Amino acid sequence: MSNLKREIEKIKIPKGLHERAKLGVKQAKHERGGKNFLFNKLVIPAAACVLIVSTLSFTPVGAAIKEAYDKIFESKHIDDPGLKAALKDGHGQVITQTYFDKENEITVHFENVITDNAETKLLFTFESETTNLEPYYIDIFEGSSKMFIVTEDGGRKELKNIGWGSRHYNKEENKVATALSFDSIKEYEGQAIRLEIEDITIWNEGMDEIKTVWPVSFTLDKTYITDREIVELNKEFTFENETYTIKQVEYSELETKLIIKGSDMIYTDEDGVQYQQKSKLELQFLNARQINPGSGYTVAEGKSGVFLNASGERINPNFSKGEVDSELGTFIMVFAPVKDRSNLVLEVGDDIKIPLSK
Amino acid sequence: MIRLVQKAQNGNDKAFLKLFQKYEVDIYRMAYVYVKNESDALDVVQEVAYKAFKKIDTLKNPDFFKSWLLRIAITCSIDVIRKNKQVVHLKPEYNEMIGLEDDDIPLSITLQELLEQLNEHERSIVMLKFYEGYSFKEIAELVNMPLGSVKSVLYRALAKLRKECKEADFYE
Structure with missing residues (x-):
């Protein structure tokens, strides 16, 4: 498709282009005057103070099992609250294996694997003394990277992504921490298996790839596999004049998933083709999302959104699970896992509260 | 670039224009693909510069400056298309705009x-x-x-x- 780029480059650039930009700025400057800028100067240090306070307030809970793998996966740099909760509760099978990719001079440390009947999390870090890893991703979501499972009989099967997983790059150490999320491998419990990560995705002014395979072999221990409970609900509510139905709630140690249908989830274009569109509910859900470059998404404190409330405890959205594939007209809303499932309430904005009991 | 964005956020129009100049070709081409003529595409560029400079204090992360500009460009282009809906172009101007050096x-x-x-x-x-x-x-x-x-x-x-x-x- 590089010819498409070349075609677009054929759009001639008129001589007066920069002058038009200048005109726009001149107009804005004229209207804006000086007052707002002074105000902004005062606001910026105030915002910086808030950031420092919240960083100091963050105190990860300690547990003996954590020492077995990199603590980065429980830190604020990983944007998957479900994964962090599962690790804190001691779920997951510690792997601790190292693989050296000689050709690319990258050392890969496999740390942990967690699976239930819907998805698998594979936690690993990779580092290099010679290669700048900042643009290096194991992107099985939309990059060139792929995930495979190889069984004892030599069978090799691709495992598809679930959500886009979490990634954090530490510039000082030139080290990437990745929590991949893909199809469940629960059916292989008790078996000796090999997971193979195929190809590195380079995101740097467009996408590129490096051919490689990073293998990790282990016997999947059944004691670390968590279960999933599904509750059919069919509960209706209205938000901003649109009607939504909570079809079902899925509980697991990794997440709480709500399957929702709505009256404004389908867009039909002029050719009559239908697409999924962001509903008012989804926009409300995303309203509380904060993008943290290099570390994915977290909750923007103080902003209105959609949350769960479990007996008074706020359960946050898992924004790293955005864009989980769903059928047309359905939105899958993912939150952190909940322990107390008896008194769970969905809170949309400040006013709408829907008990998730039957 | 971060320093330039900060300067622009403090009201420095020269810093803003220096940044904007880096992306104005991309903005123009993005607009052109939407509006399909030079005059409207230039209007979009001017409008993007106007809106972006006016609202640059709302840009939280300088790394997203280009994406932020393109998002404004898309919105402005759609506005122009909506305004032009009633206008019928007898001969699309882009036939002349595409280079002949093919x-x-x-x-x-x-x-x-x-x-x-x-x-x-x-x-x-x-x-x-x-x-x-x-x-x-x-x-x-x-x-x-x-x-x-x-x-x-x-x-x-x-x-x-x-x-x-x-x-x-x-x-x-």
Whole structure:
């Protein structure tokens, strides 16, 4: 498709282009005057103070099992609250294996694997003394990277992504921490298996790839596999004049998933083709999302959104699970896992509260 | 770049223009693909510069400056299209705008096909993917569409373009 780029480059650039930009700025400057800028100067240090306070307030809970793998996966740099909760509760099978990719001079440390009947999390870090890893991703979501499972009989099967997983790059150490999320491998419990990560995705002014395979072999221990409970609900509510139905709630140690249908989830274009569109509910859900470059998404404190409330405890959205594939007209809303499932309430904005009991 | 953004946020128009100049060609081409004529595309560039400088204090992360500008460009372009809905162009101006130096055209898809065959959604997503090199995730953020829909729109656009090519081959 590089010819498409070349075609677009054929759009001639008129001589007066920069002058038009200048005109726009001149107009804005004229209207804006000086007052707002002074105000902004005062606001910026105030915002910086808030950031420092919240960083100091963050105190990860300690547990003996954590020492077995990199603590980065429980830190604020990983944007998957479900994964962090599962690790804190001691779920997951510690792997601790190292693989050296000689050709690319990258050392890969496999740390942990967690699976239930819907998805698998594979936690690993990779580092290099010679290669700048900042643009290096194991992107099985939309990059060139792929995930495979190889069984004892030599069978090799691709495992598809679930959500886009979490990634954090530490510039000082030139080290990437990745929590991949893909199809469940629960059916292989008790078996000796090999997971193979195929190809590195380079995101740097467009996408590129490096051919490689990073293998990790282990016997999947059944004691670390968590279960999933599904509750059919069919509960209706209205938000901003649109009607939504909570079809079902899925509980697991990794997440709480709500399957929702709505009256404004389908867009039909002029050719009559239908697409999924962001509903008012989804926009409300995303309203509380904060993008943290290099570390994915977290909750923007103080902003209105959609949350769960479990007996008074706020359960946050898992924004790293955005864009989980769903059928047309359905939105899958993912939150952190909940322990107390008896008194769970969905809170949309400040006013709408829907008990998730039957 | 971070320093330039900070300066611009403090009201320094020269810093802003220096930054803007780096991306104005991309903004112009993005606008052109939407509005299909030079005059409107230039209007969009001016409007983007106006809105961006006015609102630059709302930009939280300087790394997102380009994406932020392109998002404004998309909104402004759609506004222009909506305003122009009643206007009928007898002869599309882009026939004259496309360079005549087409010696290297064993190209399967032409700019003209891109502009004529695709609707505005499809054009912008093709632009963002193949001209700007954005990932699907980034495009979904930019055009505020679910990622699955972005993929569907892009694949459909490419299918349309391929179909056009096949038909053209048939009649040759």
